[in-house]
Amino acid sequence: MAKVRFFGEIPHNPPGTVYQNRIQMNAAGVHMPTQAGISGTPREGADSVVISGGYKDDIDQGDVIIYTGHGGRDDRWRHIADQELTKGNLALVRSQLEGLPVRVIRGADRRNPYAPASGYRYDGLFRVESHWREVEEGGFQIWRFRLVRETASSISVPSVPETTGIERGNRIPSRTTVTTQRVIRDTALARELKQRYDHSCQICGLRISTPSGSYAEAAHIRPLGSPHNGPDTASNILCLCPNHHTMFDLGVFSINDDLSLVGLHGTLSILPGHAIDTAHLAYHRQHFYEELDRIVDQTIGLPVSDDRSR
Structure with a gap:
């Protein structure tokens, strides 16, 4: 078994x-x-x-x-x-x-x-x-x-059989303290850039309004952590909605040097004075973007038998 x-x-x-x-x-x-x-x-x-x-x-x-x-x-x-x-x-x-x-x-x-x-x-x-x-x-x-x-x-996240009905899940989710090392980001710079774009996504134009104010996310084109070691500068930051931030980080789309999108239709919106470093765009295309039709569908859950030494 x-x-x-x-x-x-x-x-x-x-x-x-x-x-x-x-x-x-x-x-x-x-x-x-x-x-x-x-x-x-x-x-x-x-x-x-x-x-x-x-x-x-x-x-x-x-x-x-x-x-x-x-x-x-x-x-x-x-x-x-x-x-x-x-x-x-x-x-x-x-x-x-x-x-x-x-x-x-x-x-x-x-x-x-x-x-x-x-x-x-x-x-x-x-x-x-x-x-x-x-x-x-x-x-x-x-x-x-x-x-x-x-x-x-x-x-622990135990693997359990699927159940049906509204009772599925944990009535009282467990909690734990998590300690991680993260690169310190220049939050003032990110806040300034988001305000400059009025918290509107540079990809889709979406501006999320909440009772506490507008919301957007600062996305680094070349990640800050090792081994990428991208700079925390405006030339390496985009103002994105949560959906396009996640899609960008996971390589669903990337951006050409002429600011046209690859993987999605459209062009990156850019305001005067916000110069994007094309070297960072090239780094993202090379390391993170992967055309979806090149990825083999592996959702059937076959066991892994490959030795990682090969």
Whole structure:
């Protein structure tokens, strides 16, 4: 009988628990695959990942991990093809979209100061903050995921059968304190830019009025956090409605240098004096925009069997 996928901490397996091998992790329910580095399906999301030095593109900063997706490698760990946004990679995107916690397990790696000396260690819950694509040194496309530590306390989202009727859901939702590291943004600059556009979206023109005043969001074209390290300047900020902000961050559309939209019809509205740096637009197109018809539909929920070392 297949194990039920569980999102969150596994009882009796607190952060810091060490396992000799993947078989022990499987038995504990901490990481179910005995080979794959990503546990999950595109339909359900990813419940756990293993980082163990197999990918030189991984960056481990302790509370922030830049995690490389799976695929595109041969038996000798050489890149021979582009990675695709399918299977385990798409499972991590689903966790980002649904806000699901991901268990991070570190394997022994003498090059990583955060890794255990031997075996595998469960190091707590992380969230998938963002994903994008890059071209690695050999010229092949890879997918990257920014994982940010959530909290050392238990956050669990159990997988339960679907029910019908109005009683579905939690009568008393659980609460937890979450501590995360975030880049400090220049809120005064963002506020000034939104006021300049009268809180109207530069894509659709929508202006959201509330009893407390108008609402819009400041969207950074090139993200501020590592490894993107975009600047917090007006040339890197757009005034968007919540819908187009989310769509922009998730790569549903992007913007050409002439301010025409790619992925959507239309042109970015721009006021005199608000100069957008085209280098930031090019960065977004290269790293975040993905034509939807290039993404294979992986919603049937097939299990991940790929070893992330390939």
